[in-house]
Amino acid sequence: MTPRQGKYHTGPKYELLYHPEIPGRGEYVRLVFEATGTPYIDVSNQGKAGYKKVEQTITEANPPAFAPPALLIHYEGHDGGSSVVISQTPNILLYLGPKLGLVPEGDETALYYVNGLALTALDMCNEAHDVHHPIDVEKYYEEQKPEAMKKSYAFRKKRIPKFFAYFETVLTKNTEGDGKYLVGNRLTYADTTLWQVLEGIDFAFPNTIRKISKNYPVLLSKFRENIKDQKGISEYISSGRRRPFSIGVFRHYPELDV
Amino acid sequence: MTPRQGKYHTGPKYELLYHPEIPGRGEYVRLVFEATGTPYIDVSNQGKAGYKKVEQTITEANPPAFAPPALLIHYEGHDGGSSVVISQTPNILLYLGPKLGLVPEGDETALYYVNGLALTALDMCNEAHDVHHPIDVEKYYEEQKPEAMKKSYAFRKKRIPKFFAYFETVLTKNTEGDGKYLVGNRLTYADTTLWQVLEGIDFAFPNTIRKISKNYPVLLSKFRENIKDQKGISEYISSGRRRPFSIGVFRHYPELDV
Known part of the structure; x- marks a missing residue:
């Protein structure tokens, strides 16, 4: 339940933590970013060290993720920002849906x-x-x-x-x-x-x-x-x-x- | 997407639509009601006509439910009240969780x-x-x-x-x-x-x-x-x-x- 405190974050707010190469369940998350033109980092497809970061991040999260995909979210704050990890495909979509305008408003x-x-x-x-x-x-x-x-x-x-x-x-x-x-x-x-x-x-x-x-x-x-x-x-x-x-x-x- | 309009509703706000007799996936929904002392009707366990009402309600809902369990929610309103049906076990729990005090507040x-x-x-x-x-x-x-x-x-x-x-x-x-x-x-x-x-x-x-x-x-x-x-x-x-x-x-x- 404790957000991780870190140094000031300058990249995209969202990082997708998933297996490299395959579309898999990560693709449901990619699609909501792509459909709305939202910047994100597809961590394990960014280079050799990517999947190691995926594994570490989801293990060290509290609560840890049971399995990829997970979403790393960076919050800006006066203390230099913090981040949280949430997991489970439908849970990630639920989190992003209203923020990216992918659910009807006012109902x-x-x-x-x-x-x-x-x-x-x-x-x-x-x-x-x-x-x-x-x-x-x-x-x-x-x-x-x-x-x-x-x-x-x-x-x-x-x-x-x-x-x-x-x-x-x-x-x-x-x-x-x-x-x-x-x-x-x-x-x-x-x-x-x-x-x-x-x-x-x-x-x-x-x-x-x-x-x-x-x-x-x-x-x-x-x-x-x-x-x-x-x-x-x-x-x-x-x-x-x-x-x-x-x-x-x-x-x-x-x-x-x- | 259109809530069903009906006559003024006097019973409990929530009705569980599920198969009779077995605990099944309906039990996850019963437990959040029971844990919080929230009144609800377990429709198909209320008498012979119960399961017929379950089947009709989830078929006639818009969008219809794919399978039980579903939750019938009565809203009070100046027009005599209306009701909606939502389905999928984790979705029902997600809906009820904050309303019944079963998620942490303010985070x-x-x-x-x-x-x-x-x-x-x-x-x-x-x-x-x-x-x-x-x-x-x-x-x-x-x-x-x-x-x-x-x-x-x-x-x-x-x-x-x-x-x-x-x-x-x-x-x-x-x-x-x-x-x-x-x-x-x-x-x-x-x-x-x-x-x-x-x-x-x-x-x-x-x-x-x-x-x-x-x-x-x-x-x-x-x-x-x-x-x-x-x-x-x-x-x-x-x-x-x-x-x-x-x-x-x-x-x-x-x-x-x-």
Whole structure:
């Protein structure tokens, strides 16, 4: 609970503490910065010493973080400034959302609508991850392949349709958003989070998505294209800084697709 | 986003919308009410029509809830009052926490510390659930027993120690809390949530917990006993209203324990 006191801080206020190279769960945090043009440091992608700083910072924080991603926040103050570390992906998004203008203003319940939708999108992300690691997160995919084959069937046949139908309904019911936004008529962190999950699932299960896309025209066309076209997001994509999916949370194993 | 308008509301402000009988994820919400002596209605445990009301309310909400639990909140107003529904367990706890005095006051970052710890405790709950349902949540345990046996090994050997060591460290580092509280020196919803997860894991894996309990003296003795002794919690337990674990999120299958 004690903020760390330090010398006067001159760089960006926010530093993302995450694994290097992969998009992973850190990408949900990067997206809210990129969508709003907010300066941040992606610590472990800044050089060789980066990941060491990530590990140290999250271990020495009080309370420590359970796992990356974590966010290092620098506060300015008369004593030369201080910093805190907060962790858990949905918690970081919750913290940043109102500060970066990614939740509707002047409506208390809207924050909880946005947060509930982001949590549901992240549940879908976790389930997509568990498809290739159904038994043991510390072992290789190749060591749990028969179980992954079984789980991929359930995920493709039942879980993807359940989540997609839910978000299609949310988009349709939000008449104000015209299929472009989940809540209201402006971008929220629920939108950027869901969009990243959709991109990841399309990367992992391209045949499945192609086959069912016509069932979710708002979600998979109108919504997905609109978020991709947001100024900050499209600039991020064309900058080359956005890291491609590889063998992180979302993985493409053809045998797990239809 | 539109609150539902209705006739003047005279009952408790909060109604929990969840499955009947089992403690499940609804119990995390019940605990914050019980710990603070806050009136609430546990809708589906109020009579035969209860669960129908639960299903209708969460479907008709805008945005709809993905799954129970959800919270129906009645607001008083000059137009006769209105109500909203919010969903996702950690989101409900986040909403109620500050209102029920279950987060430290006057320290912005403390809310995010509490929330991050509650999210981590709920991750442990989800993993405990997935032990008996590693492949397909819509099928019976008996249909995925060989995979559950494998997953229980990884959960007992690696995941329980990882989570427990983390929370033992958090409790030890929070010198202000003297091993009794995760954040500061007063009860928060991270405490009630972690306590329920510990109770559930002890129910599901009693031999495992007995075997390792000496490794986590603060977490499994001092902390656990302190939360159980909180006035509202101990009254709730002796009232007989707290539902026993059975075949919900936490399940005791002897073959999955050590």
